[in-house]
Amino acid sequence: MDEKRQAGTSLASVGEFGLIGRLAQAWQGAAPCGIAHGNLGGLSPVIPPEGLRLGIGDDAAVIDVPGGKPLLVTTDMLVEGVHFLWSPERRRLLGRKALAVNISDIAAMGGVPAWAFLSIGVPAGANVEEVEELYAGMGEMAARFGVALAGGDTVRSDKWVINVTLLGLATKAPIGRSGGRPGDLILVTGTVGDSAAGLHLLLSEESMMAAGKGASESNEAHISEADRQALLLRHLDPTPRVAEAMALVVHGGVTAMMDVSDGVSSEVHHLCRNAGCGARIDLANLPISPAARRLARREGREVFAWALSGGEDYELIFTAPEERVPGLIDHVRRETGTDVTVIGRLTDGAAGIMAVYPAEKGGEAVPLAAKGYNHFR
Ligand SMILES: Nc1ncnc2c1ncn2[C@@H]1O[C@H](COP(=O)(O)OP(=O)(O)OP(=O)(O)O)[C@@H](O)[C@H]1O
Ligand SMILES: Cc1ncc(C[n+]2csc(CCOP(=O)(O)O)c2C)c(N)n1
Ligand SMILES: [Mg+2]
Known part of the structure; x- marks a missing residue:
């Protein structure tokens, strides 16, 4: 059994999304008229069975x-x-x-x-x-x-x-992931990176406890109790953005949407791949909470990394034409009290998917790696 496993393709070499694509192809090989269709990279769309409008490749299937x-x-x-x-x-x-x-x-x-x-x-x-x-x-x-x-x-x-x-x-x-068009702005609800900051606290507290030291001992020198509670709760008790999604739907103008479960960088790649676009993300505009910034500073961590690759924020990331954006932001704030922030723009596919560093960090544009959570990497 083990020998057989070693001879095969490692899960790490294909990653989580490569595996899902391979599984869908294996299914298709065995049941050519019964496969879910979608826009996963490398997965060729096939005619879906009756009623299945959207299968593999989005946050939910549409029937x-x-x-x-x-x-x-x-x-x-x-x-x-x-x-x-x-x-x-x-x-x-x-x-x-x-x-x-x-x-x-x-x-x-x-x-x-x-x-x-x-x-x-x-x-x-x-x-x-x-x-x-x-x-x-x-x-x-x-x-x-x-x-x-x-x-x-x-x-x-x-x-x-x-x-x-x-x-x-x-x-x-x-609203699927594929509807974005070059020129659309990319927006996100709430703040990103808090859940990863909360997980960082949780894991460091757990390891202190395992080493026989109290959790408060590990953190009191580093962070206020209010920051600690807020970040832990963002990780342990996320609020799904149903009200915000409803406000967006009612207002109209959203071209593509998904939730931030793996991290902003991966989600931007999904939105781009599905629409055949590139993107420019302004790191200076990422909505990062003061509590996450304070924790990152005190821990000597890069706060952008939590926002881009931490995941589990369960915020909504979406695209909309520029002229609809002021109205959308106002409407969501009025209906739900939640802030919505423009973090970048979809571009032509040829321009690639880029991250622009804040001016104080050099203002350089670099390719944005899809570094969100991946179960096999
Ligand atoms: N083992 C599998 N077999 C068939 N389809 C799968 C399998 N695993 C995932 N999928 C499909 O692949 C797509 C991506 O799955 P994933 O779990 O990454 O969804 P997500 O919405 O990006 O993440 P999250 O659920 O954490 O928000 C979804 O359409 C999902 O239904
Ligand atoms: C103990 C512990 N270690 C690590 C993590 C981080 N984590 C696990 S799955 C996931 C992405 C979303 O999952 P999925 O893609 O399955 O929806 C993330 C960010 C955690 N929550 N707890
Ligand atoms: Mg999702």
């Missing part, structure tokens, strides 16, 4: 149900040790996050969430109350966004695994 609104379907799995560290104090928050990350994908399509299927892998040594608390957390998030529990699956597993499949409805035409 045209006869006589109904377009149905949106997304699924996301959280695995202990990969997406979270199991902690008795954070079971409820974990439940909230498991649902929130899926709601975020429905919002990113311009839809509202509706029905959830929750599948869990539970270690044999766990007790009922632990699972109940996880569900209470998911229930809290569900109640906030009008999601009903429709089913799921329960299995024994070596580690905690939570998989949510969430169905939602598009309120108007679903």
